[in-house]
Amino acid sequence: MDHTRALTDAVAAFAKEHFAADRRVCVALSGGPDSLALTAAAIGADLAVTALVVDHGLQPESAGTAAEAAAAAEQLGADARVLPVTVGADGGLEAAARAARYGALDGAREGRPVLLGHTLDDQAETVLLGLARGSGPTSLSGMRAWRQPWGRPLLSVRRADTVAACAEWGLHPFDDPHNSDPRFTRVRVRTEVLPLLDDILGGGVPRALARTADMLAADDEALAGLADELAATTTTPDGLRLSPLRAAPTALRTRVLRRWLLDGGATEPTGRVIAAVDQLVIGAPGRGAVAVGGDPATRLTVARDGDLLVWRTAPRG
Structure with missing residues (x-):
């Protein structure tokens, strides 16, 4: 199999669908096989590539690794920038590093889309993690191939194919030790859970999970559009109107509630929090506020006030 051709064709098809007018793109380059193969494929697909290399500063040699990744991109014919970031502590190391990375990429892209090297295997891991955490259909629908400004042209490509493509191109990707560190939940899903499921079920599990994401994504997009219409009739400057919400199906009502909570400054609402707020909408009056x-x-709490759902704040302690 010509892996380089397969990857280049995948990126070219993605670009034809989404970037017909402007061929300038950024690629988020870590130096690993997925993002390095994506960089080479994007150049092969005649895109004008700027590689953005985020240096998280989490390892003593991270600056040198970032510089090597940038140099590899330049040798392929791309422009390259290294973006040093400071990783905080909110939500744990994985979440904090992700927030710092996406913030840096968004700040440096200068209006261009950013291509990410997520593969079918990453999609399968995302769906499985969402299922295990009870995160609901939006999480189970996985990562979108295109949600401006983020593009993922390799979601139909296996991780083994990017490794093989790098070898065919003569590239030498960086092997990030974090990708094999069992302290991280995703690493254990990748190295232990998915291989075990694949063995027990006779193979094909990653592709089946990715197909599940595709099917649920179509459903989720349709429901999101209907939820937009419902939100337009319920959202007011004073709060969220309850009467039209009560008449709506649960799938739409909870989507409106989640979006309203996020827009109002709530911490990422879990299914349990959304269910509790939903009871304020459909339950009997007199329920207490929900933190x-x-x-x-x-x-920060949400309370029921007549026919409105409203915000309340109070000092702690």
Whole structure:
């Protein structure tokens, strides 16, 4: 199999669908096989590539690794920039590094789309993690191939294919030790859970999970559009109108609630929090306020006030 041709064709098809007018793109380059193969394929597909290399500073040699990745991109014919970031602590190391990375990429892209090297295997891991955490259909629908400004041209490509393509191109990807560190949940899913499922079920599990994501994504997009219409009739400057929400199907009502909570400053609402807020909408009057976030000094809650769902704040302690 000509892996380089397969990857280049995948990127070319993606570009034809989404970037017909402007061929300038950024590629998020870590130096690993997925993003390095994506960089080479994007150049092979005649895109004008700027490689953005985020240096998380989490390893002593990270600056040198980032510089090597940038140099590899330049040798392929891309422009390259290294973006040093400071990783915080909110939500754990994985979540904090992701937030820092996406913030840096968004700040440096200068209006261009950013291509990400996520593969079919990454999609399968995302779906399985969402299923295990009870995250709901939006999480199970996985990563979108295109959600401006983020593009993922390799979601139909296996991770083994990017490794093989790098070998065929004569590229030498960086082997990030974090990708084999069992402290990270995703690593254990990748190295232990998925191989075990694949063995027990006779193979094909990653592709089956990715197909599940594709099917649920179509359903989720349709429901999101209907939820937009419902939100337009329920959202007011004073709060969220309850009467039209009560008449709506649960799938639409909870989507509107989740979006309203996020827009109002709630911490990422879990299924349990959304269910509790939903009971304020459909349950009998008199229920107490639901805590949805805040900061060290202030407690943020949602309460029912007549036919409105409203925000309340109170000092902690």
